[in-house]
Amino acid sequence: MATTFEVTVYRPKAESSLVADDMQAAYAEVVEIDRLMSLYRSDSELVALNTRSGEGLLAVSPRVLEVLRAADHYARLSQGAFDVTVQPLVGLWGFYHVERASVPQQSEIDAVLRRVGHERMSLDVRNGAVELKAGVGLDLGGIAKGYAVDRALEVLRARGVTAALVNLGGNIGVLGHAPGGRPWVVGIQHPRENRLIGQIRFWRGAVATSGDYDRYFEVDDKRYSHILDPRTGKPVEGIYALTVIAPNATAADALSTAAFVLGPVNGMELLQSCEGVDGFAVEPLGNNTPQNQHLAVSITPSAIAKGHATKDRTVVFLEADPAVALLGPRTIKNGARSRRCIWPINHSP
Ligand code: AMP
Numbered sequence: 001m002a003t004t005f006e007v008t009v010y011r012p013k014a015e016s017s018l019v020a021d022d023m024q025a026a027y028a029e030v031v032e033i034d035r036l037m038s039l040y041r042s043d044s045e046l047v048a049l050n051t052r053s054g055e056g057l058l059a060v061s062p063r064v065l066e067v068l069r070a071a072d073h074y075a076r077l078s079q080g081a082f083d084v085t086v087q088p089l090v091g092l093w094g095f096y097h098v099e100r101a102s103v104p105q106q107s108e109i110d111a112v113l114r115r116v117g118h119e120r121m122s123l124d125v126r127n128g129a130v131e132l133k134a135g136v137g138l139d140l141g142g143i144a145k146g147y148a149v150d151r152a153l154e155v156l157r158a159r160g161v162t163a164a165l166v167n168l169g170g171n172i173g174v175l176g177h178a179p180g181g182r183p184w185v186v187g188i189q190h191p192r193e194n195r196l197i198g199q200i201r202f203w204r205g206a207v208a209t210s211g212d213y214d215r216y217f218e219v220d221d222k223r224y225s226h227i228l229d230p231r232t233g234k235p236v237e238g239i240y241a242l243t244v245i246a247p248n249a250t251a252a253d254a255l256s257t258a259a260f261v262l263g264p265v266n267g268m269e270l271l272q273s274c275e276g277v278d279g280f281a282v283e284p285l286g287n288n289t290p291q292n293q294h295l296a297v298s299i300t301p302s303a304i305a306k307g308h309a310t311k312d313r314t315v316v317f318l319e320a321d322p323a324v325a326l327l328g329p330r331t332i333k334n335g336a337r338s339r340r341c342i343w344p345i346n347h348s349p
């Protein structure tokens with residue numbers, strides 16, 4: 001897994017000798033998940049599954065089953081915008097080796113799209129098995145990091161850690177409270193420059209961002225980035241980044257990818273329909289109505305007015321930036337949040 005892993009553990013001073021082992025245990029869990037779900041190692045369970053599509057029910061390990069159940073849930077919730085069966089499409093576009101990527105022919109896209117669709121994967125939960133229709137391949141790149149964060153936090157919790165932050169390639173989850181009665185603080189990357197554009201202060205749960213700057217290639221000044229729209233078979237355009245704050249890291253990861261595919265307006269609408277979920281989109285200027293440009297967005301406008309994070313409220317501080325427009329959570333509508341969107345992550349898979 002080519003990504004960054006960062007874990008911060010807080011323990012009372014008397015227990016400080018345990019912290020090194022805490023970190024080792026959290027790391028071991030992440031390594032295990034990578035060993036199961038990576039497409040970059042030929043011995044992973046996921047690669048084995050993909051090579052056996054069309055062979056009927058295939059037994060999977062508990063962690064893989066749990067991620068596939070969550071993935072199936074988020075696919076339905078997003079009406080297929082989030083879809084782990086995009087693997088052949090990601091391969092066609094060359095995003096597994098982006099330095100060699102090129103734009104495929106429309107006929108190739110059409111052919112590969114026939115193998116894509118979350119309904120082409122079916123789960124047999126009782127028997128711990130999955131069936132992939134012939135030609136189907138899975139890519140868990142849009143959800144597995146978040147799951148690994150949830151699992152690493154669970155390992156820490158089981159070891160008696162009461163406060164921790166885990167960051168796996170920008171998928172961030174927390175356990176307990178930050179010391180000193182302060183919120184957890186994470187930075188938000190500028191989509192086009194190597195600097196932060198703001199920060200999120202939150203008290204619990206997880207944060208994830210999907211962006212068009214993670215993995216991409218350019219042809220004739222046009223950017224093709226790694227998140228694909230399963231409806232068109234092409235890279236999503238018209239959005240730079242989408243950040244989600246959710247109760248767990250699996251949800252934040254899947255929902256940020258899903259909402260990114262749906263685009264700023266529909267994506268935010270999905271997030272707003274979900275209890276306990278917030279987010280914001282960063283998009284090219286001119287995309288949206290003028291009032292959405294150059295906004296400093298706050299998840300809780302009353303709190304940003306006071307200039308600090310009120311206890312238990314998530315606050316997003318974003319600089320006005322001449323290059324981007326921001327679409328915040330309350331700029332579309334104040335619809336009632338009724339839906340339960342969060343797939344619960346089991347404590348022991
Ligand atoms: P993320 O950075 O979490 O948004 O995940 C992006 C990664 O998920 C890509 O690099 C692909 O491996 C995979 N992916 C691309 N498009 C989709 C999609 N529509 N649904 C689910 N996963 C996707």
Ligand code: MG
Pocket residue numbers: 141142143208210252253254255256257
């Ligand atoms: Mg994701």
